[in-house]
Amino acid sequence: MADEATVGRHPALARLASLRQHRRDGRRAPHKPLLVLLALGHLATAGSSRLTWADAQRSLGDLIAEFGPASRTSRVQAAAYPFTRLRSDGIWMLDHEVPMDAIGPLNAAGACGQLTLNLEQVLLNDPALLLSAARTLVDSHFPRSVAPDILTAVGLDPETVLRAPNEAPDSITPRQRDPKWRDLVLQAWDRQCAFCGFDGQVYGATVGVDAAHVRWFALDGPDTLDNGLALCTLHHKLFDRGVLGIDHNLRLCVSTVYTARTTAGKAVYDLHGQQLQGRPGTPHPAQPHIAWHREQVFKGQPLTA
Ligand SMILES: [Zn+2]
Known part of the structure:
Protein backbone atom coordinates (compact mmCIF):
# COMPACT_ATOMS: atom_id res chain seq x y z
CA MET A 1 0.00 0.00 0.00
CA LEU A 162 -15.88 7.95 3.19
CA ARG A 163 -13.32 6.45 5.60
CA ALA A 164 -10.54 6.83 2.99
CA PRO A 165 -8.32 9.91 3.25
CA ASN A 166 -9.15 12.93 1.11
CA GLU A 167 -6.08 13.34 -1.10
CA ALA A 168 -6.59 16.78 -2.58
CA PRO A 169 -3.17 17.90 -3.80
CA ASP A 170 -1.31 20.65 -1.98
CA SER A 171 -2.18 23.13 -4.71
CA ILE A 172 -5.86 22.82 -3.81
CA THR A 173 -6.13 23.83 -0.19
CA PRO A 174 -9.44 22.64 1.22
CA ARG A 175 -11.36 25.43 2.95
CA GLN A 176 -11.49 25.12 6.69
CA ARG A 177 -14.91 24.61 8.21
CA ASP A 178 -15.89 26.82 11.14
CA PRO A 179 -16.20 24.38 14.06
CA LYS A 180 -18.74 26.66 15.81
CA TRP A 181 -21.03 27.02 12.81
CA ARG A 182 -23.21 23.93 13.45
CA ASP A 183 -24.02 24.93 17.02
CA LEU A 184 -24.69 28.54 16.08
CA VAL A 185 -27.14 27.48 13.35
CA LEU A 186 -28.96 25.01 15.62
CA GLN A 187 -29.20 27.66 18.32
CA ALA A 188 -30.48 30.29 15.90
CA TRP A 189 -33.29 27.96 14.74
CA ASP A 190 -34.17 26.85 18.26
CA ARG A 191 -32.82 23.33 17.65
CA GLN A 192 -35.74 22.45 15.41
CA CYS A 193 -36.17 21.75 11.73
CA ALA A 194 -36.87 25.01 9.89
CA PHE A 195 -39.25 23.12 7.57
CA CYS A 196 -41.29 20.77 9.80
CA GLY A 197 -40.42 21.76 13.37
CA PHE A 198 -38.91 18.37 14.34
CA ASP A 199 -36.99 18.95 17.56
CA GLY A 200 -36.10 15.49 18.90
CA GLN A 201 -33.72 15.13 21.82
CA VAL A 202 -32.15 12.16 23.57
CA TYR A 203 -31.00 12.78 27.15
CA GLY A 204 -31.33 16.48 26.40
CA ALA A 205 -29.10 16.37 23.30
CA THR A 206 -30.49 17.28 19.88
CA VAL A 207 -30.89 14.25 17.64
CA GLY A 208 -31.74 14.04 13.94
CA VAL A 209 -31.39 17.78 13.34
CA ASP A 210 -28.49 19.02 11.18
CA ALA A 211 -27.04 22.39 10.31
CA ALA A 212 -27.52 22.55 6.52
CA HIS A 213 -25.80 24.90 4.08
CA VAL A 214 -28.10 26.63 1.62
CA ARG A 215 -25.23 27.22 -0.81
CA TRP A 216 -23.12 24.06 -0.52
CA PHE A 217 -19.87 24.39 1.40
CA ALA A 218 -18.12 22.37 -1.32
CA LEU A 219 -19.16 25.02 -3.84
CA ASP A 220 -18.02 28.09 -1.91
CA GLY A 221 -20.98 28.38 0.46
CA PRO A 222 -19.83 30.28 3.57
CA ASP A 223 -20.16 29.13 7.18
CA THR A 224 -22.40 32.07 8.05
CA LEU A 225 -25.77 32.25 9.77
CA ASP A 226 -27.41 33.63 6.62
CA ASN A 227 -26.28 30.49 4.75
CA GLY A 228 -27.52 28.02 7.35
CA LEU A 229 -30.75 26.26 8.24
CA ALA A 230 -31.46 23.75 10.98
CA LEU A 231 -33.10 20.84 9.15
CA CYS A 232 -34.14 17.40 10.28
CA THR A 233 -32.12 14.65 8.64
CA LEU A 234 -34.86 13.83 6.14
CA HIS A 235 -35.49 17.41 5.04
CA HIS A 236 -31.74 18.09 4.89
CA LYS A 237 -31.37 15.22 2.45
CA LEU A 238 -34.37 16.31 0.36
CA PHE A 239 -33.13 19.93 0.35
CA ASP A 240 -29.65 18.89 -0.86
CA ARG A 241 -31.15 16.51 -3.43
CA GLY A 242 -33.20 19.34 -4.94
CA VAL A 243 -36.59 17.98 -3.86
CA LEU A 244 -37.19 20.91 -1.50
CA GLY A 245 -36.41 24.52 -2.31
CA ILE A 246 -37.11 28.05 -1.11
CA ASP A 247 -38.47 30.81 -3.31
CA HIS A 248 -37.52 34.48 -3.09
CA ASN A 249 -40.48 35.13 -0.77
CA LEU A 250 -39.12 32.48 1.65
CA ARG A 251 -41.84 29.97 0.83
CA LEU A 252 -41.02 26.29 0.61
CA CYS A 253 -41.34 24.49 -2.73
CA VAL A 254 -41.66 20.76 -3.34
CA SER A 255 -40.33 19.60 -6.69
CA THR A 256 -42.59 17.62 -8.97
CA VAL A 257 -39.81 15.00 -9.32
CA TYR A 258 -40.72 13.84 -5.80
CA THR A 259 -43.34 11.12 -5.53
CA ALA A 260 -44.58 9.07 -2.57
CA ARG A 261 -47.21 6.43 -1.94
CA THR A 262 -47.71 6.38 1.83
CA THR A 263 -49.14 8.97 4.19
CA ALA A 264 -45.69 9.48 5.72
CA GLY A 265 -44.13 9.98 2.29
CA LYS A 266 -46.92 12.30 1.15
CA ALA A 267 -46.43 14.49 4.23
CA VAL A 268 -43.64 16.14 2.24
CA TYR A 269 -46.23 17.54 -0.21
CA ASP A 270 -47.76 19.52 2.68
CA LEU A 271 -44.61 21.64 2.96
CA HIS A 272 -45.33 23.23 -0.42
CA GLY A 273 -46.15 26.91 -0.01
CA GLN A 274 -45.32 27.05 3.70
CA GLN A 275 -43.58 30.19 4.89
CA LEU A 276 -40.11 29.80 6.34
CA GLN A 277 -40.18 31.31 9.82
CA GLY A 278 -37.46 31.28 12.40
CA ARG A 279 -37.61 32.47 15.98
CA PRO A 280 -37.57 36.26 16.40
CA GLY A 281 -34.16 37.62 15.53
CA THR A 282 -33.04 34.61 13.50
CA PRO A 283 -31.50 35.76 10.22
CA HIS A 284 -33.19 34.26 7.19
CA PRO A 285 -31.04 32.78 4.45
CA ALA A 286 -29.64 35.56 2.25
CA GLN A 287 -31.24 36.00 -1.16
CA PRO A 288 -28.03 35.24 -3.14
CA HIS A 289 -27.70 31.89 -1.37
CA ILE A 290 -31.39 31.09 -1.89
CA ALA A 291 -31.06 32.02 -5.57
CA TRP A 292 -27.98 29.77 -5.89
CA HIS A 293 -29.87 26.82 -4.42
CA ARG A 294 -32.91 27.49 -6.60
CA GLU A 295 -30.82 27.64 -9.77
CA GLN A 296 -28.19 24.99 -9.03
CA VAL A 297 -29.90 22.39 -6.85
CA PHE A 298 -33.72 22.63 -6.87
CA LYS A 299 -35.28 20.37 -9.47
CA GLY A 300 -38.19 22.29 -10.84
CA GLN A 301 -39.89 25.62 -11.03
CA PRO A 302 -40.33 27.80 -7.92
CA LEU A 303 -43.77 29.03 -6.95
CA THR A 304 -45.11 31.78 -9.19
CA ALA A 305 -46.30 35.16 -7.85
ZN1 LIG B 1 -37.98 18.47 8.97
Missing part, protein backbone atom coordinates in the same frame (compact mmCIF):
# COMPACT_ATOMS: atom_id res chain seq x y z
CA ALA A 2 1.40 3.40 -0.92
CA ASP A 3 2.06 5.72 1.98
CA GLU A 4 -0.08 8.81 2.21
CA ALA A 5 2.61 11.22 1.07
CA THR A 6 3.13 9.27 -2.16
CA VAL A 7 -0.60 9.09 -2.80
CA GLY A 8 -1.03 12.82 -2.58
CA ARG A 9 1.73 13.50 -5.06
CA HIS A 10 0.79 11.03 -7.75
CA PRO A 11 0.49 13.16 -10.91
CA ALA A 12 -2.46 11.26 -12.38
CA LEU A 13 -4.31 11.46 -9.07
CA ALA A 14 -3.55 15.15 -8.79
CA ARG A 15 -5.19 15.72 -12.18
CA LEU A 16 -8.18 13.68 -11.12
CA ALA A 17 -8.55 15.44 -7.79
CA SER A 18 -8.24 18.86 -9.36
CA LEU A 19 -10.93 18.12 -11.93
CA ARG A 20 -12.95 21.28 -12.13
CA GLN A 21 -16.63 21.28 -12.78
CA HIS A 22 -17.38 22.08 -16.36
CA ARG A 23 -19.40 25.26 -15.93
CA ARG A 24 -21.58 26.57 -18.69
CA ASP A 25 -23.42 29.87 -18.22
CA GLY A 26 -22.28 29.86 -14.59
CA ARG A 27 -24.25 26.71 -13.84
CA ARG A 28 -23.04 23.79 -11.75
CA ALA A 29 -22.16 20.98 -14.13
CA PRO A 30 -20.78 17.95 -12.29
CA HIS A 31 -20.73 15.86 -15.48
CA LYS A 32 -17.01 15.01 -15.48
CA PRO A 33 -16.75 14.11 -11.76
CA LEU A 34 -19.80 11.85 -12.16
CA LEU A 35 -18.27 10.09 -15.16
CA VAL A 36 -15.01 9.51 -13.25
CA LEU A 37 -16.94 8.17 -10.25
CA LEU A 38 -18.89 5.84 -12.54
CA ALA A 39 -15.61 4.62 -14.06
CA LEU A 40 -14.08 4.13 -10.60
CA GLY A 41 -17.13 2.09 -9.60
CA HIS A 42 -16.69 -0.15 -12.65
CA LEU A 43 -12.98 -0.49 -11.95
CA ALA A 44 -13.59 -1.50 -8.35
CA THR A 45 -16.28 -4.04 -9.13
CA ALA A 46 -15.35 -5.37 -12.60
CA GLY A 47 -11.58 -4.80 -12.72
CA SER A 48 -11.93 -2.45 -15.69
CA SER A 49 -13.16 1.11 -16.05
CA ARG A 50 -14.27 0.45 -19.62
CA LEU A 51 -17.76 1.75 -20.38
CA THR A 52 -19.62 1.28 -23.63
CA TRP A 53 -21.34 4.40 -24.89
CA ALA A 54 -24.54 2.34 -25.12
CA ASP A 55 -24.39 1.75 -21.34
CA ALA A 56 -22.95 5.13 -20.41
CA GLN A 57 -25.63 7.17 -22.15
CA ARG A 58 -28.16 5.54 -19.86
CA SER A 59 -26.25 5.19 -16.57
CA LEU A 60 -24.33 8.46 -16.84
CA GLY A 61 -27.38 10.28 -18.17
CA ASP A 62 -29.36 9.10 -15.14
CA LEU A 63 -26.59 10.14 -12.72
CA ILE A 64 -26.40 13.63 -14.21
CA ALA A 65 -30.20 14.00 -14.10
CA GLU A 66 -30.32 12.81 -10.51
CA PHE A 67 -27.32 14.65 -9.07
CA GLY A 68 -26.84 17.59 -11.44
CA PRO A 69 -28.94 20.75 -11.61
CA ALA A 70 -32.25 20.76 -13.46
CA SER A 71 -31.60 21.06 -17.17
CA ARG A 72 -33.45 21.05 -20.45
CA THR A 73 -30.61 19.15 -22.11
CA SER A 74 -31.54 15.56 -22.96
CA ARG A 75 -29.97 12.84 -20.82
CA VAL A 76 -28.13 11.42 -23.83
CA GLN A 77 -26.66 14.80 -24.76
CA ALA A 78 -25.76 15.49 -21.12
CA ALA A 79 -23.86 12.17 -21.06
CA ALA A 80 -22.10 12.88 -24.36
CA TYR A 81 -20.44 16.05 -22.97
CA PRO A 82 -18.21 14.38 -20.37
CA PHE A 83 -17.90 11.11 -22.34
CA THR A 84 -16.12 13.02 -25.11
CA ARG A 85 -14.68 16.02 -23.24
CA LEU A 86 -13.00 14.23 -20.35
CA ARG A 87 -10.30 13.28 -22.90
CA SER A 88 -8.94 16.83 -22.67
CA ASP A 89 -8.14 16.31 -18.97
CA GLY A 90 -5.64 13.58 -19.83
CA ILE A 91 -7.32 10.87 -17.75
CA TRP A 92 -9.87 9.43 -20.22
CA MET A 93 -9.68 7.89 -23.66
CA LEU A 94 -12.06 6.61 -26.32
CA ASP A 95 -11.41 3.70 -28.65
CA HIS A 96 -12.58 5.74 -31.65
CA GLU A 97 -11.83 9.25 -32.85
CA VAL A 98 -15.08 11.07 -32.13
CA PRO A 99 -15.70 14.84 -32.21
CA MET A 100 -16.57 16.59 -28.92
CA ASP A 101 -20.23 16.33 -27.84
CA ALA A 102 -21.28 14.43 -30.98
CA ILE A 103 -23.86 11.73 -30.28
CA GLY A 104 -24.18 10.41 -33.86
CA PRO A 105 -20.51 9.36 -34.22
CA LEU A 106 -20.55 7.80 -30.72
CA ASN A 107 -23.55 5.69 -31.75
CA ALA A 108 -22.19 4.85 -35.19
CA ALA A 109 -18.82 3.76 -33.84
CA GLY A 110 -20.23 1.81 -30.92
CA ALA A 111 -17.59 3.71 -28.97
CA CYS A 112 -16.16 2.69 -25.62
CA GLY A 113 -14.38 4.90 -23.09
CA GLN A 114 -12.15 4.21 -20.13
CA LEU A 115 -9.64 5.79 -17.81
CA THR A 116 -6.19 6.03 -19.41
CA LEU A 117 -4.28 2.77 -19.14
CA ASN A 118 -1.61 4.23 -16.90
CA LEU A 119 -4.16 5.65 -14.44
CA GLU A 120 -6.20 2.46 -14.50
CA GLN A 121 -3.14 0.35 -13.72
CA VAL A 122 -2.07 2.63 -10.86
CA LEU A 123 -5.55 2.36 -9.32
CA LEU A 124 -5.77 -1.39 -9.83
CA ASN A 125 -2.44 -1.86 -8.10
CA ASP A 126 -3.54 0.14 -5.09
CA PRO A 127 -7.21 -0.18 -4.12
CA ALA A 128 -6.69 2.31 -1.27
CA LEU A 129 -5.73 4.90 -3.86
CA LEU A 130 -8.96 4.23 -5.77
CA LEU A 131 -10.98 4.80 -2.61
CA SER A 132 -9.12 8.04 -1.89
CA ALA A 133 -9.75 9.24 -5.43
CA ALA A 134 -13.48 8.60 -5.05
CA ARG A 135 -13.54 10.27 -1.64
CA THR A 136 -11.71 13.34 -2.93
CA LEU A 137 -14.09 13.65 -5.88
CA VAL A 138 -17.31 13.46 -3.88
CA ASP A 139 -15.95 15.81 -1.22
CA SER A 140 -14.93 18.36 -3.84
CA HIS A 141 -18.23 18.50 -5.67
CA PHE A 142 -21.09 17.45 -3.39
CA PRO A 143 -22.32 17.88 0.20
CA ARG A 144 -21.82 15.03 2.64
CA SER A 145 -25.59 14.42 2.74
CA VAL A 146 -25.56 13.51 -0.96
CA ALA A 147 -22.19 11.70 -1.21
CA PRO A 148 -23.44 8.29 0.01
CA ASP A 149 -26.28 8.30 -2.55
CA ILE A 150 -23.85 8.97 -5.41
CA LEU A 151 -21.34 6.37 -4.26
CA THR A 152 -24.08 3.76 -3.97
CA ALA A 153 -25.37 4.67 -7.43
CA VAL A 154 -21.94 4.06 -9.01
CA GLY A 155 -21.42 0.77 -7.18
CA LEU A 156 -18.96 1.94 -4.50
CA ASP A 157 -19.48 1.29 -0.80
CA PRO A 158 -20.05 4.65 0.96
CA GLU A 159 -18.84 3.34 4.34
CA THR A 160 -15.49 2.34 2.86
CA VAL A 161 -15.00 5.33 0.58
Whole structure:
Protein backbone atom coordinates (compact mmCIF):
# COMPACT_ATOMS: atom_id res chain seq x y z
CA MET A 1 0.00 0.00 0.00
CA ALA A 2 1.40 3.40 -0.92
CA ASP A 3 2.06 5.72 1.98
CA GLU A 4 -0.08 8.81 2.21
CA ALA A 5 2.61 11.22 1.07
CA THR A 6 3.13 9.27 -2.16
CA VAL A 7 -0.60 9.09 -2.80
CA GLY A 8 -1.03 12.82 -2.58
CA ARG A 9 1.73 13.50 -5.06
CA HIS A 10 0.79 11.03 -7.75
CA PRO A 11 0.49 13.16 -10.91
CA ALA A 12 -2.46 11.26 -12.38
CA LEU A 13 -4.31 11.46 -9.07
CA ALA A 14 -3.55 15.15 -8.79
CA ARG A 15 -5.19 15.72 -12.18
CA LEU A 16 -8.18 13.68 -11.12
CA ALA A 17 -8.55 15.44 -7.79
CA SER A 18 -8.24 18.86 -9.36
CA LEU A 19 -10.93 18.12 -11.93
CA ARG A 20 -12.95 21.28 -12.13
CA GLN A 21 -16.63 21.28 -12.78
CA HIS A 22 -17.38 22.08 -16.36
CA ARG A 23 -19.40 25.26 -15.93
CA ARG A 24 -21.58 26.57 -18.69
CA ASP A 25 -23.42 29.87 -18.22
CA GLY A 26 -22.28 29.86 -14.59
CA ARG A 27 -24.25 26.71 -13.84
CA ARG A 28 -23.04 23.79 -11.75
CA ALA A 29 -22.16 20.98 -14.13
CA PRO A 30 -20.78 17.95 -12.29
CA HIS A 31 -20.73 15.86 -15.48
CA LYS A 32 -17.01 15.01 -15.48
CA PRO A 33 -16.75 14.11 -11.76
CA LEU A 34 -19.80 11.85 -12.16
CA LEU A 35 -18.27 10.09 -15.16
CA VAL A 36 -15.01 9.51 -13.25
CA LEU A 37 -16.94 8.17 -10.25
CA LEU A 38 -18.89 5.84 -12.54
CA ALA A 39 -15.61 4.62 -14.06
CA LEU A 40 -14.08 4.13 -10.60
CA GLY A 41 -17.13 2.09 -9.60
CA HIS A 42 -16.69 -0.15 -12.65
CA LEU A 43 -12.98 -0.49 -11.95
CA ALA A 44 -13.59 -1.50 -8.35
CA THR A 45 -16.28 -4.04 -9.13
CA ALA A 46 -15.35 -5.37 -12.60
CA GLY A 47 -11.58 -4.80 -12.72
CA SER A 48 -11.93 -2.45 -15.69
CA SER A 49 -13.16 1.11 -16.05
CA ARG A 50 -14.27 0.45 -19.62
CA LEU A 51 -17.76 1.75 -20.38
CA THR A 52 -19.62 1.28 -23.63
CA TRP A 53 -21.34 4.40 -24.89
CA ALA A 54 -24.54 2.34 -25.12
CA ASP A 55 -24.39 1.75 -21.34
CA ALA A 56 -22.95 5.13 -20.41
CA GLN A 57 -25.63 7.17 -22.15
CA ARG A 58 -28.16 5.54 -19.86
CA SER A 59 -26.25 5.19 -16.57
CA LEU A 60 -24.33 8.46 -16.84
CA GLY A 61 -27.38 10.28 -18.17
CA ASP A 62 -29.36 9.10 -15.14
CA LEU A 63 -26.59 10.14 -12.72
CA ILE A 64 -26.40 13.63 -14.21
CA ALA A 65 -30.20 14.00 -14.10
CA GLU A 66 -30.32 12.81 -10.51
CA PHE A 67 -27.32 14.65 -9.07
CA GLY A 68 -26.84 17.59 -11.44
CA PRO A 69 -28.94 20.75 -11.61
CA ALA A 70 -32.25 20.76 -13.46
CA SER A 71 -31.60 21.06 -17.17
CA ARG A 72 -33.45 21.05 -20.45
CA THR A 73 -30.61 19.15 -22.11
CA SER A 74 -31.54 15.56 -22.96
CA ARG A 75 -29.97 12.84 -20.82
CA VAL A 76 -28.13 11.42 -23.83
CA GLN A 77 -26.66 14.80 -24.76
CA ALA A 78 -25.76 15.49 -21.12
CA ALA A 79 -23.86 12.17 -21.06
CA ALA A 80 -22.10 12.88 -24.36
CA TYR A 81 -20.44 16.05 -22.97
CA PRO A 82 -18.21 14.38 -20.37
CA PHE A 83 -17.90 11.11 -22.34
CA THR A 84 -16.12 13.02 -25.11
CA ARG A 85 -14.68 16.02 -23.24
CA LEU A 86 -13.00 14.23 -20.35
CA ARG A 87 -10.30 13.28 -22.90
CA SER A 88 -8.94 16.83 -22.67
CA ASP A 89 -8.14 16.31 -18.97
CA GLY A 90 -5.64 13.58 -19.83
CA ILE A 91 -7.32 10.87 -17.75
CA TRP A 92 -9.87 9.43 -20.22
CA MET A 93 -9.68 7.89 -23.66
CA LEU A 94 -12.06 6.61 -26.32
CA ASP A 95 -11.41 3.70 -28.65
CA HIS A 96 -12.58 5.74 -31.65
CA GLU A 97 -11.83 9.25 -32.85
CA VAL A 98 -15.08 11.07 -32.13
CA PRO A 99 -15.70 14.84 -32.21
CA MET A 100 -16.57 16.59 -28.92
CA ASP A 101 -20.23 16.33 -27.84
CA ALA A 102 -21.28 14.43 -30.98
CA ILE A 103 -23.86 11.73 -30.28
CA GLY A 104 -24.18 10.41 -33.86
CA PRO A 105 -20.51 9.36 -34.22
CA LEU A 106 -20.55 7.80 -30.72
CA ASN A 107 -23.55 5.69 -31.75
CA ALA A 108 -22.19 4.85 -35.19
CA ALA A 109 -18.82 3.76 -33.84
CA GLY A 110 -20.23 1.81 -30.92
CA ALA A 111 -17.59 3.71 -28.97
CA CYS A 112 -16.16 2.69 -25.62
CA GLY A 113 -14.38 4.90 -23.09
CA GLN A 114 -12.15 4.21 -20.13
CA LEU A 115 -9.64 5.79 -17.81
CA THR A 116 -6.19 6.03 -19.41
CA LEU A 117 -4.28 2.77 -19.14
CA ASN A 118 -1.61 4.23 -16.90
CA LEU A 119 -4.16 5.65 -14.44
CA GLU A 120 -6.20 2.46 -14.50
CA GLN A 121 -3.14 0.35 -13.72
CA VAL A 122 -2.07 2.63 -10.86
CA LEU A 123 -5.55 2.36 -9.32
CA LEU A 124 -5.77 -1.39 -9.83
CA ASN A 125 -2.44 -1.86 -8.10
CA ASP A 126 -3.54 0.14 -5.09
CA PRO A 127 -7.21 -0.18 -4.12
CA ALA A 128 -6.69 2.31 -1.27
CA LEU A 129 -5.73 4.90 -3.86
CA LEU A 130 -8.96 4.23 -5.77
CA LEU A 131 -10.98 4.80 -2.61
CA SER A 132 -9.12 8.04 -1.89
CA ALA A 133 -9.75 9.24 -5.43
CA ALA A 134 -13.48 8.60 -5.05
CA ARG A 135 -13.54 10.27 -1.64
CA THR A 136 -11.71 13.34 -2.93
CA LEU A 137 -14.09 13.65 -5.88
CA VAL A 138 -17.31 13.46 -3.88
CA ASP A 139 -15.95 15.81 -1.22
CA SER A 140 -14.93 18.36 -3.84
CA HIS A 141 -18.23 18.50 -5.67
CA PHE A 142 -21.09 17.45 -3.39
CA PRO A 143 -22.32 17.88 0.20
CA ARG A 144 -21.82 15.03 2.64
CA SER A 145 -25.59 14.42 2.74
CA VAL A 146 -25.56 13.51 -0.96
CA ALA A 147 -22.19 11.70 -1.21
CA PRO A 148 -23.44 8.29 0.01
CA ASP A 149 -26.28 8.30 -2.55
CA ILE A 150 -23.85 8.97 -5.41
CA LEU A 151 -21.34 6.37 -4.26
CA THR A 152 -24.08 3.76 -3.97
CA ALA A 153 -25.37 4.67 -7.43
CA VAL A 154 -21.94 4.06 -9.01
CA GLY A 155 -21.42 0.77 -7.18
CA LEU A 156 -18.96 1.94 -4.50
CA ASP A 157 -19.48 1.29 -0.80
CA PRO A 158 -20.05 4.65 0.96
CA GLU A 159 -18.84 3.34 4.34
CA THR A 160 -15.49 2.34 2.86
CA VAL A 161 -15.00 5.33 0.58
CA LEU A 162 -15.88 7.95 3.19
CA ARG A 163 -13.32 6.45 5.60
CA ALA A 164 -10.54 6.83 2.99
CA PRO A 165 -8.32 9.91 3.25
CA ASN A 166 -9.15 12.93 1.11
CA GLU A 167 -6.08 13.34 -1.10
CA ALA A 168 -6.59 16.78 -2.58
CA PRO A 169 -3.17 17.90 -3.80
CA ASP A 170 -1.31 20.65 -1.98
CA SER A 171 -2.18 23.13 -4.71
CA ILE A 172 -5.86 22.82 -3.81
CA THR A 173 -6.13 23.83 -0.19
CA PRO A 174 -9.44 22.64 1.22
CA ARG A 175 -11.36 25.43 2.95
CA GLN A 176 -11.49 25.12 6.69
CA ARG A 177 -14.91 24.61 8.21
CA ASP A 178 -15.89 26.82 11.14
CA PRO A 179 -16.20 24.38 14.06
CA LYS A 180 -18.74 26.66 15.81
CA TRP A 181 -21.03 27.02 12.81
CA ARG A 182 -23.21 23.93 13.45
CA ASP A 183 -24.02 24.93 17.02
CA LEU A 184 -24.69 28.54 16.08
CA VAL A 185 -27.14 27.48 13.35
CA LEU A 186 -28.96 25.01 15.62
CA GLN A 187 -29.20 27.66 18.32
CA ALA A 188 -30.48 30.29 15.90
CA TRP A 189 -33.29 27.96 14.74
CA ASP A 190 -34.17 26.85 18.26
CA ARG A 191 -32.82 23.33 17.65
CA GLN A 192 -35.74 22.45 15.41
CA CYS A 193 -36.17 21.75 11.73
CA ALA A 194 -36.87 25.01 9.89
CA PHE A 195 -39.25 23.12 7.57
CA CYS A 196 -41.29 20.77 9.80
CA GLY A 197 -40.42 21.76 13.37
CA PHE A 198 -38.91 18.37 14.34
CA ASP A 199 -36.99 18.95 17.56
CA GLY A 200 -36.10 15.49 18.90
CA GLN A 201 -33.72 15.13 21.82
CA VAL A 202 -32.15 12.16 23.57
CA TYR A 203 -31.00 12.78 27.15
CA GLY A 204 -31.33 16.48 26.40
CA ALA A 205 -29.10 16.37 23.30
CA THR A 206 -30.49 17.28 19.88
CA VAL A 207 -30.89 14.25 17.64
CA GLY A 208 -31.74 14.04 13.94
CA VAL A 209 -31.39 17.78 13.34
CA ASP A 210 -28.49 19.02 11.18
CA ALA A 211 -27.04 22.39 10.31
CA ALA A 212 -27.52 22.55 6.52
CA HIS A 213 -25.80 24.90 4.08
CA VAL A 214 -28.10 26.63 1.62
CA ARG A 215 -25.23 27.22 -0.81
CA TRP A 216 -23.12 24.06 -0.52
CA PHE A 217 -19.87 24.39 1.40
CA ALA A 218 -18.12 22.37 -1.32
CA LEU A 219 -19.16 25.02 -3.84
CA ASP A 220 -18.02 28.09 -1.91
CA GLY A 221 -20.98 28.38 0.46
CA PRO A 222 -19.83 30.28 3.57
CA ASP A 223 -20.16 29.13 7.18
CA THR A 224 -22.40 32.07 8.05
CA LEU A 225 -25.77 32.25 9.77
CA ASP A 226 -27.41 33.63 6.62
CA ASN A 227 -26.28 30.49 4.75
CA GLY A 228 -27.52 28.02 7.35
CA LEU A 229 -30.75 26.26 8.24
CA ALA A 230 -31.46 23.75 10.98
CA LEU A 231 -33.10 20.84 9.15
CA CYS A 232 -34.14 17.40 10.28
CA THR A 233 -32.12 14.65 8.64
CA LEU A 234 -34.86 13.83 6.14
CA HIS A 235 -35.49 17.41 5.04
CA HIS A 236 -31.74 18.09 4.89
CA LYS A 237 -31.37 15.22 2.45
CA LEU A 238 -34.37 16.31 0.36
CA PHE A 239 -33.13 19.93 0.35
CA ASP A 240 -29.65 18.89 -0.86
CA ARG A 241 -31.15 16.51 -3.43
CA GLY A 242 -33.20 19.34 -4.94
CA VAL A 243 -36.59 17.98 -3.86
CA LEU A 244 -37.19 20.91 -1.50
CA GLY A 245 -36.41 24.52 -2.31
CA ILE A 246 -37.11 28.05 -1.11
CA ASP A 247 -38.47 30.81 -3.31
CA HIS A 248 -37.52 34.48 -3.09
CA ASN A 249 -40.48 35.13 -0.77
CA LEU A 250 -39.12 32.48 1.65
CA ARG A 251 -41.84 29.97 0.83
CA LEU A 252 -41.02 26.29 0.61
CA CYS A 253 -41.34 24.49 -2.73
CA VAL A 254 -41.66 20.76 -3.34
CA SER A 255 -40.33 19.60 -6.69
CA THR A 256 -42.59 17.62 -8.97
CA VAL A 257 -39.81 15.00 -9.32
CA TYR A 258 -40.72 13.84 -5.80
CA THR A 259 -43.34 11.12 -5.53
CA ALA A 260 -44.58 9.07 -2.57
CA ARG A 261 -47.21 6.43 -1.94
CA THR A 262 -47.71 6.38 1.83
CA THR A 263 -49.14 8.97 4.19
CA ALA A 264 -45.69 9.48 5.72
CA GLY A 265 -44.13 9.98 2.29
CA LYS A 266 -46.92 12.30 1.15
CA ALA A 267 -46.43 14.49 4.23
CA VAL A 268 -43.64 16.14 2.24
CA TYR A 269 -46.23 17.54 -0.21
CA ASP A 270 -47.76 19.52 2.68
CA LEU A 271 -44.61 21.64 2.96
CA HIS A 272 -45.33 23.23 -0.42
CA GLY A 273 -46.15 26.91 -0.01
CA GLN A 274 -45.32 27.05 3.70
CA GLN A 275 -43.58 30.19 4.89
CA LEU A 276 -40.11 29.80 6.34
CA GLN A 277 -40.18 31.31 9.82
CA GLY A 278 -37.46 31.28 12.40
CA ARG A 279 -37.61 32.47 15.98
CA PRO A 280 -37.57 36.26 16.40
CA GLY A 281 -34.16 37.62 15.53
CA THR A 282 -33.04 34.61 13.50
CA PRO A 283 -31.50 35.76 10.22
CA HIS A 284 -33.19 34.26 7.19
CA PRO A 285 -31.04 32.78 4.45
CA ALA A 286 -29.64 35.56 2.25
CA GLN A 287 -31.24 36.00 -1.16
CA PRO A 288 -28.03 35.24 -3.14
CA HIS A 289 -27.70 31.89 -1.37
CA ILE A 290 -31.39 31.09 -1.89
CA ALA A 291 -31.06 32.02 -5.57
CA TRP A 292 -27.98 29.77 -5.89
CA HIS A 293 -29.87 26.82 -4.42
CA ARG A 294 -32.91 27.49 -6.60
CA GLU A 295 -30.82 27.64 -9.77
CA GLN A 296 -28.19 24.99 -9.03
CA VAL A 297 -29.90 22.39 -6.85
CA PHE A 298 -33.72 22.63 -6.87
CA LYS A 299 -35.28 20.37 -9.47
CA GLY A 300 -38.19 22.29 -10.84
CA GLN A 301 -39.89 25.62 -11.03
CA PRO A 302 -40.33 27.80 -7.92
CA LEU A 303 -43.77 29.03 -6.95
CA THR A 304 -45.11 31.78 -9.19
CA ALA A 305 -46.30 35.16 -7.85
ZN1 LIG B 1 -37.98 18.47 8.97
